[in-house]
Structures are given as C-alpha cells and as structure tokens.
Amino acid sequence: MPHSQHSYTKPGETLFGFLMVVLSVFLFWQAYSIAxxxxxxxxxxxxxxATALMVITACIACVQNLRLPSEVQGHFFKEILxxxxxxxxxVILLFAVVLDTLGFIPTALAFLFLTIKFLHRGGVIxxxxxxxxxxxxxxxxxxLVFKVVLPEGIVPEREILAYLSDLFNTGAQ
Amino acid sequence: xxEALQYFxxxxxxxxxxxxxxxxxxxxxxxxAIPGLSVTMAVSILISFTFAWDINNALCxxxxxxxxGVYGGSRTAILLNIPGAPSAIAxxxxxxxxxxxxxxGRAIGLSTVMSVVGGFIGIFILAIAAPHISEFALTFxxxxxxxxxxxxxxLVGSLSGESLTKGIFAGAFGMLVGTVGLDPLTAEERFTFxxxxxxxxxxxxxxxxxxxxxxxxxxxxxxLDKVAxxxxxxxxxxxxxxxxxxxSLSTQSSVLGTIIGxxxxxxxxxxxxxxxxxxxxxxxxPKVPFGKGAKEGLIAPESANNAAVGGAYIPMLTLGxxxxxxxxVFIGALFIHGLNPGPLLLTERPEMFWFTVGNLTLANIFxxxxxxxxxxxxxxxxxxxxxxxxxxxxxxxxxxxxxxxxSVADIWWMLGFGxxxxxxxxxxxxxxxxxxxxxLSRLVDENWRRAIISERGDLGEFFGQLFSSPLSxxxxxxxxxxxxxxxxxxxxxxxxxxxxxxxxxxxxPGKSKDAAA
Numbered sequence: 001m002p003h004s005q006h007s008y009t010k011p012g013e014t015l016f017g018f019l020m021v022v023l024s025v026f027l028f029w030q031a032y033s034i035a036x037x038x039x040x041x042x043x044x045x046x047x048x049x050a051t052a053l054m055v056i057t058a059c060i061a062c063v064q065n066l067r068l069p070s071e072v073q074g075h076f077f078k079e080i081l082x083x084x085x086x087x088x089x090x091v092i093l094l095f096a097v098v099l100d101t102l103g104f105i106p107t108a109l110a111f112l113f114l115t116i117k118f119l120h121r122g123g124v125i126x127x128x129x130x131x132x133x134x135x136x137x138x139x140x141x142x143x144l145v146f147k148v149v150l151p152e153g154i155v156p157e158r159e160i161l162a163y164l165s166d167l168f169n170t171g172a173q
Numbered sequence: 174x175x176e177a178l179q180y181f182x183x184x185x186x187x188x189x190x191x192x193x194x195x196x197x198x199x200x201x202x203x204x205x206a207i208p209g210l211s212v213t214m215a216v217s218i219l220i221s222f223t224f225a226w227d228i229n230n231a232l233c234x235x236x237x238x239x240x241x242g243v244y245g246g247s248r249t250a251i252l253l254n255i256p257g258a259p260s261a262i263a264x265x266x267x268x269x270x271x272x273x274x275x276x277x278g279r280a281i282g283l284s285t286v287m288s289v290v291g292g293f294i295g296i297f298i299l300a301i302a303a304p305h306i307s308e309f310a311l312t313f314x315x316x317x318x319x320x321x322x323x324x325x326x327x328l329v330g331s332l333s334g335e336s337l338t339k340g341i342f343a344g345a346f347g348m349l350v351g352t353v354g355l356d357p358l359t360a361e362e363r364f365t366f367x368x369x370x371x372x373x374x375x376x377x378x379x380x381x382x383x384x385x386x387x388x389x390x391x392x393x394x395x396x397l398d399k400v401a402x403x404x405x406x407x408x409x410x411x412x413x414x415x416x417x418x419x420x421s422l423s424t425q426s427s428v429l430g431t432i433i434g435x436x437x438x439x440x441x442x443x444x445x446x447x448x449x450x451x452x453x454x455x456x457x458x459p460k461v462p463f464g465k466g467a468k469e470g471l472i473a474p475e476s477a478n479n480a481a482v483g484g485a486y487i488p489m490l491t492l493g494x495x496x497x498x499x500x501x502v503f504i505g506a507l508f509i510h511g512l513n514p515g516p517l518l519l520t521e522r523p524e525m526f527w528f529t530v531g532n533l534t535l536a537n538i539f540x541x542x543x544x545x546x547x548x549x550x551x552x553x554x555x556x557x558x559x560x561x562x563x564x565x566x567x568x569x570x571x572x573x574x575x576x577x578x579x580s581v582a583d584i585w586w587m588l589g590f591g592x593x594x595x596x597x598x599x600x601x602x603x604x605x606x607x608x609x610x611x612x613l614s615r616l617v618d619e620n621w622r623r624a625i626i627s628e629r630g631d632l633g634e635f636f637g638q639l640f641s642s643p644l645s646x647x648x649x650x651x652x653x654x655x656x657x658x659x660x661x662x663x664x665x666x667x668x669x670x671x672x673x674x675x676x677x678x679x680x681x682p683g684k685s686k687d688a689a690a
Contacts, residue, residue: 013600020342027349027364034363040625040632043356046618047363050349057342064338080599084394088567089592092387095571096584104572112564119397120560134565138572148576 009068011076017062024054084119091115103153104143109135180527183229184535190233194532197237198539204238205245205258206551212242212258212499216506228510233532235506239499240536243441243482244288244544247475248551251280255389255566259381259612260441260478262605263449267463267470274466278548282409283468284475285544286416287423291476292537294427295434295483300530303487303519313436315623316639320648321436321443322617326609327655337659339602347610350375352618370582377611379574379586384604386570387591390563392598397559409548415468422452422469423476430477434484440499441478441485442609448477479540483533490518490526 028051034044077083091114099107112131120127142148152158184190204215216235246261251268264284271280326344353364354374365371426448433444452463452473459467489500507514512525519526574587594604628634639645657663 010600016596016600024342030364031349034361040630041622043359043361043363045625046614046621047349047352050345050352050614053345054342054349057338057345060338061336061342064336080596082395084397085391085595088391088394088563089588092567092571092588096581096588099575099584100581108568108572112568115564115567116561119394119563120558122560130561134561134568138568142572142576148572149579150572150575 008073009065010080011074012080013065014062017058017065020058021055021062024051024058027051028055087118088115099153100151101153103155103157104150105135105139105155105157106153108138177523177527180524181531181534183524183528184233184532190229190532191535193230193233194237194535195539197234198241198536199237199543201238201241201243202245202248202540202543205242205261206248212239212246215242216499216503228512229528231506231510232529235503236529236532237536237539239503240292240479240482240533240540241543242499243479244285244292244475244540246478247284247288248281248548251284251471252277252551253389253566255385258441259608260445260481261474262442262608263445263474264471264478266449267465267467270464270466271468271471276466278409279411280471281548282411282545283415283419284471285409285541286411287419287472287476288479288544289537289541290420290423291427291430291478291480292482292540293534294424294476295431295480296530296533296537297483298428298431298480299483299486299533303491303526312644314638314642314645315620315627316635317642317645317648318436319617319620319624320645320652322613322620324443324648324652324655326606326613327652336601337656340606343597343602343604344606344610347380347607347612348614348617349610350380350607351377351611351614357615357619358622375586375611376577376583377608378577379583380590380611381608382570382573383587383590383592384594384607386566386573387587388594388598388604390566390570391591391595393559393563397563409545419468419472422455423472425455426451426473426476427480430480431484433477434481435487441481442612444477444481444484445474446609448473479537486529486533490514490529 028048031044031047031051034047035042036044037048038044074080091111095107095111109131112134113127116122116130117124117127120130122130143150184194201212201215205212215238243258243260246256246258247264247268250256250261250265251272254265254269256262256265268280268284271277326348327341349364351374353371355361355365355372356363362372429448429451430441430444433447434440449470452467452469456463456467456469459469461467463470485500489504504514512518512522570587570591571584574583575581577583594607597604597607625632625635628638639649657666
C-alpha cells in the first residue's frame, strides 16, 4: 500500500511529535537503567531495543513533520480537541473517581443521563427512560449473566438481590 | 473409524449437548461483537460457572463461545469500525468502508459464509493433519518465534495508516508496554517505577478497550451532527456468484490461517493480518481498492481467523501448548476436569479428540445459522443516534475495563490509552500495531533471549544459525521484504529494474500509454 504523509501540519502535531521524542528518550533511559548494556540476554535488552526503535522512528516522524508546509491549518480546540471531546474525557475521569464511593448504579445512571442529555439533547423524561433502559441492559449482562462484581457504594445491592430472589422463591413455592 | 465417527457425533445426537453448543455460539457472537467483552474473558468466567459440570457439557458451551466469539468480532469491525477482538483488526480495514457505502448487509453475509468456510477448513485440517503439523511446529526454533512476532507487527504496521515509520513507532511502543512488570525469566522489575501495582504489568485488555473502544468513541464525537448511515441490511445471504468467485481466495486464506493458528503463541490476529496481506498480493486488479471496501480484504482475514480456531487446537491437543489466549484458558479447563492435554491425549483419550472435532463442526454450523439471522436487530444499534450510542460505548468500555480485575486502576489505564490513542489516530499514528506489540511482546522477548542464550550471547553465531536454517531464512526474508517494500529504496529498485523504453516508443507516446494501460 503506498503511503503518503498528510500534506499539511495539523494543529498541535509538531508538539505531539516532540512529546513522543521526549517520551521515547525518557523510556530509553529507563530501559537502560534496568541492566545497562550488560548482555544481549539481560532483562533490559529487549526494552532497550524497543525504546531505541521508538527514539529513531519518533525523530524521523518529527523531521518528516517539520518538512511539511509550515502554516498550520485549523485551530487546536476546534479540529483536534473540541470542547465536546474534552468534556467527555473529564466526565469519564470523574466517573472513575467517584465509582468506588458512590457505587456502580448511581454513578452509571448519572453518567448516562448527563452524557445522553448533553450529546443527544432530548427531553428530560425521554433521557431518563433511555438511561434506565441502557443501565438495566448493562446490569443484566455484566452483573447477572457474567457475574462481574461491580462496586456497590451507597446502594445495598446484595440485600436487594437477596430479597428479590427470596421473593421469587417464596412465589414459586 | 466407526468409533471415531461415534465420538464425533456425540454432541450432534444429544439434545442437551446440542442446545449447549447452540447457546454458547449465540452468546459467543454477541460477546465477540460487544466492545469491552472478550472471548477470553467470557471463557475464563465460564470455567468458574462450569466447574462442577460434566466435561462434555462444559466443553460444548465453551467451544460454542469460542467459535461464535471469533466470528462475532467481525460484526462490530464492519458496523462500527471497532474490532471486537484483535483477530478482527484486519476485517475493519475493508469491512467498515463497505458499511459506509451502505453495503453492511453484504459485508456481514459474505463474512459469515467465508468465516464458516474457513472454520470448516480449519477443523478438517485439525482432524486430518494434526500430528503432522504439530511435528512441523516442533522444529521451530526460538528465533523463528521471535521473527514471527516481529513479522506480525511489521505487517500490521505496513497495512494501514500514513507511514511505516509511525507504524514501527506504534509497534515498538506496544512491545514496550508489554514488558512493564516483573520480567518473567528473572523477576527483575521493568518500568514499574517502584509501584507494586505494576508488578503484574498493564493488562492488554485495558489497553485494547482504551485504544479501540474509547478512542474510537471520542473520534465519533467529531461527527455527532452527521446523520447515522442507514445500514442497508435487506440482503444478507450473499449471492452464490460472489461465494463461488471468492471461494479460492477463502480456501487459500483458510489454509494459511490454520497453519498460523497451529503455531504456538500465534492465533487469529496474525493469521488474519497475514491473510489480508496475502489477498493484497494475489489480487492484481481489485474492483475496489484495498482499504476502501475491497471484498477480498474482508474475505481473506475472516476465513483465516476462523480457520485459525481449528489450527489453534492442534498444538493444544497434541502438545499441550496453547495456540492463542483462549486455548490457554481451555487448557486450564481441561486440567480442571482431569484431562491432560499433550502428546498422550490422542492415544489415551481419542474420544476427547473426536468429540472436540465434532463439537467444533457443530458450533461452526450454528455460526452460519445465527450469523445469517438476527442481523437486523444487531444493526439497529448502529442506526441508533450517536448521542445515545456513544455514551453506551463509553459505559461498556468503562465496565469492561473494570471487569478485568474488579479494579478502578484498569479504568485509569483504559482512559490513558484511550486518550493517547485518540491523539495518535488524529496525527496519523496507527493503534493496531500498539495492541499487537502488547500481545506479542512476551513472545518476542522470551524467544529472543532463549535464542541468544543458546548461542552463548554471540550475535555472529546467532546470524550464522539463522542463515543455516531454511525456515529462518524464509521468515527473515519476509521481514526484510515487508520493510524494504515500504521504503523509498523499493521505488528506486523498481525503477532500476523496469525495462528501459524502446527508442520507437518515444515516437508513439500514445501507443506506449495504451500498452501500459
């Protein structure tokens, strides 16, 4: 497949390329500190080779990028990181922070409601119903079918499940 | 022979085993298709469910999930451009462009039939040639495994994206991520920064969900206002002419897939990528260019990854070595049930071998049935507005990452790699090689060290041995060829070898143009 580099510099691309070079050099130094150039079969040999490859290719990519026409087309916060993307990353970050404390059910419900409302822009009732539907589906698949233990947090989930199964058992008898 | 047939048909005649295989296949298709759920995860959880079950029942369910799951990964690859499993990475390259053109139904139908063809060929080879292929795999030296791993990464790096340089960077980065944790040979810490939590390394599933699930969903946010493409799914059953036309390519890819699958450590992912590359080489004039929705680019990896299932069973049942991650879990299940997979299994418990072959065949038939029905319901997921679908993918990715170890730390990894993958994609880096690098890192690392230790650390000796083995020479030549074919050197070489134009050609430029066309 013939490859062709895109013909203009994207906003932030030079910085990203430079960051990749810095990251590669840092990781190369870290790989060196495992066992130095001790021997070809040392635990550090393979990481050294991988990071050396990273340094070389990151530098080539950076130089290739600098060769492109210097004018940058577009705006970073429009083309690369529009507000909607930044907001979603922040919301997922928040999700991970509060998941253990609040528990899966309230966190996921709040996440679904907020994100569907923000992205889909439907009515409150419709959004609530949709969020509940999605939550029930995911809960059934993960918690009940695959037995994934999700954080309980503030909802006494196990007690509720035990109560429900008791209720069904009594009904069956 | 009659006995073998009897064992083969055990799952076919028992309603309970038949039902469990069907259920497993059905579940497998959805597990494989839903981003964040992996076949390996489902099979490992199933082991805990089926611990107390009869071994035949347990195997029926798990074999169904495996077979269905390998196929299911292609559905999301085609409809959402999110490969449900690494073996579907190559499927997305041409499957998704087909769906974008409104040919999702055709793509799914064709991929289903070709997956089943591949599955049958894989099983056939498993049944017929198991002892021979395992003997061949035994002759592989550690350096060959190492080169095979590098070849896989090089192939995926050169397949898509803007430049091989960025592809190699991504592959090397992935291999580096795979080395994080305690060194498996010496237990020395690598890139742990003193954190005990990093001793076990970064879970590849978290990296995979981040790089494919999250980053893709973040990319989709750029096109929120775009109306979802109505997936044309009215004709799912492919035309007979199409099947007949591509049957030869499918067969070739399946044989290739089975052989790759039979090599320990290499599974459907490498098989699919190599088959894709094979399709590109043998298809001189595709109707649609590769990467833009070529049917050949869909058929080859789909046939190969399902064929690799049969192949992966060969080393598992005859040598006790897993062909891929799922078969590694299967070996665990067999041990739990008191079986000892290895060279003696075929002679001591022939019924288990033939039962597995029969069961795989049955699961493959169910793939065809479930694959060609119920697609409309599935496709409605992609027709649903992005404002609802994207939060759902986000939540599935978060829960999927959490489910790996019941730990929030994996969500952080998933988020980190997701954001990195997002920027990488935007700046022309590919994420496929990263994942492959992570998966193959250990294989390449361990085999490199084994190879160099056996040559007492002498690099000259290492290359001396390499060039004295025909197999190693072939593998080394392929790697070199893939690398050189992507560099400017190749274009120059081609120009050098081109026949110089005859003097009379220049007098008739129009004529020479026609001849070139």
